Amino acid sequence: MKKIVWSLTVLLVLFSSISCSSDSSESDSRVELNRKALLESIADNQVIPDFTDFSVETEALKVAANAFREDANENTLNNLRAAWLKAYKVFQPVATYDLGPAFDVAYYLNLNAHPLNVTEIEQDINNPNFNASDLNFSIKQDVQGLPAVDYLVNGLGETDTDILAIYNGTEGQAYKGFLGIVVDRIDNLTDSVLAAWNGGFRDDFVNNDTDSRTGSFNEFINIYIEYFERRLRSSKLGIPAGQFTTGTFPDQIEAVFMPEVSRELLLDALTNSQEIFIGSENTIGIASALEDLGREDIVAAVTTAFTNARNAINTLDQNLKLQIETDRQAALDARMALQEVVVLLKNDVVSALSITISFQDADGD
Template identity: 25%
Template sequence: MRLGEYKKWAPVVLMLAGMMVTSCGEDDNGPNAGDNFDQKGFLEHVGSSLIVPAYQELEQKSGILRDKISSFIASPESSTLEEAKTALFEARIAWQYCSPYQFGPAEESGLVSNLNIFPADRSKIERNIENGSYNLGTLANNDAKGFAALEYLLYGKDVTSGEVIQGFADQPQRATYLQNVAELIIATAAEVYSAWSPDGGNYLGEFTSDGALGADAGSSLGKLVNALNLSFERNTRDAKIGIPAGIRSLGITIPEATEAYYAGYSLELALANVDAYKKLFLGQTREGVKGLGFDDYLKARKAATTSGSELPLDEAINAQFDAVLGFIDQIENPLDEQISTDNSRVQQVFAQMQQLAVLLKTDMASALGVVISYQDNDGD
């Protein structure tokens, strides 16, 4: 190119440069990058203060559950039954705090399938017990094991505690089944905890390693955000609320599909579960100690604060968590009766959860540059 031709472009270049300078000077309400966020510190905090303790607690509570069930089987009476029921409740609460983290070891060990597929298939469980030969590892038995199966066996349908105890006395293989399900729970929970633990497989080290930083599909952030969204939509919003309330079946309610149909504490489980997501969002431990969370991450990215009246995204999401918790508080245990008597309030919970899912899956993921896709693909 001759010099003359360069000159031709000079005004364009100067104009572009000029626009650039003025645009930088403008007070822009849009998101501003530039505030450094300690992503590694965030992952370390979430990994070592939230995820690993959650799995540790699950292992511990599952161990107690197994022991209490053994005691009950050894001496089937009302006091040991009550202790087993209490242990079951506590293990299930511990599970709620693991549910956002179904990636990595949890995924490899099939943690959800072994622990918390509900509703349990009563007739399948009874068939298995009757036959005496069953393989709890198969996909077909996903709804015949886990907490929901233990719950059915310990509470029974429309029977008294005495009848439950009598049932175990009458049918020795019933006790074996109970024991096998509990053993599978503790085995899987222990496997996952050990895989995360720095003393074991140290997935924590991998999760917080430099190679896993960033926001791409294979990064720790990518896995965490995708897993929490997938789990929130399917295991929380749909499984706990939407499906029993008939949202997915054209309004035909399925009260028996609630998480704790026989024990009647579905709402406590749902509240604990939403609390787990909220604590993850805020980077809070179970005890409420605050560290780096998604809220800080969003603050650092000054995410999505374009129009004046809106709350900043981190506050909006926090408020939406409270809205969900508030609407759950409005309904009454047992959830299946609430669905049968006044389903509209359950549907409201679903609507609030939907709104939360929108914020988590679109606004938050987008602001952090995380691609929501459980599928590997080229893009442009």
């Protein structure tokens, strides 16, 4: 009997060596997935530099806002507006990194919850008992951040003259005060997140390189995909174009008080998402992990889908609000093109990298 057992074992080994020799050469006989290098690149070449860049802009925004509060004129208003727009553009990359210290302070929602609640922000501006610390409450997320600055620099009147009239009028101090509170908070939150990354969190992030659902790799892919699906695809375009509704909500776009920049912000966000996926000269993308696993087909498909999405968005008016109001279908079509990216990310990328996408916990078989 022992002979039978041994021959079975030998047969097993034989089988496996035959079956592998049929399709393996020296070079592809193993797959190497270097999660640590990828995490290091994400931390050192993307997250930290992007937050550093953005913190420069939030500082500049604060300076411009203070100059404007000191003397509200055409010139300081234009400077403030330029600083806000620059900050909004540089914010797009960091919007993705809503994990760790950013997640702990609800960073994204405090900086970019749109649509802004105009009724409530007006109440708060004109409430003499309003404190800067009141913005810490989660119910106040939709009266602050970059959408609030948008309202305060673009939304108070039709023309600059109208806007300046408010700041130089009887309620001017209230508006100036609120502007100061909002830009301070943007700057403080950004500095705190950056400080955490520059402190211990960078090492925590990079060293947590296991394949478990709490590992950084799994977590980063999760927040990356969630950002792309919910915030880029839906919040910036899909929901305003009415993807979940029979009607449209053009006023829910980003930068609604200066809507001619809304497409540009969307494209900036798309560029960054694409770079996180594909990588660049000095960054390693998620694609490299897929290539390590021999899944160049997925990388090619996602790259094509990104290009198609960009082309579809480029056919839209630079003013997404106007686009949705005049030709909703084109906006929905562009959103469908973004959807193609989502499908590949949520199906093929997640499957190939064995990512646990749902945080629901249960046994499998």
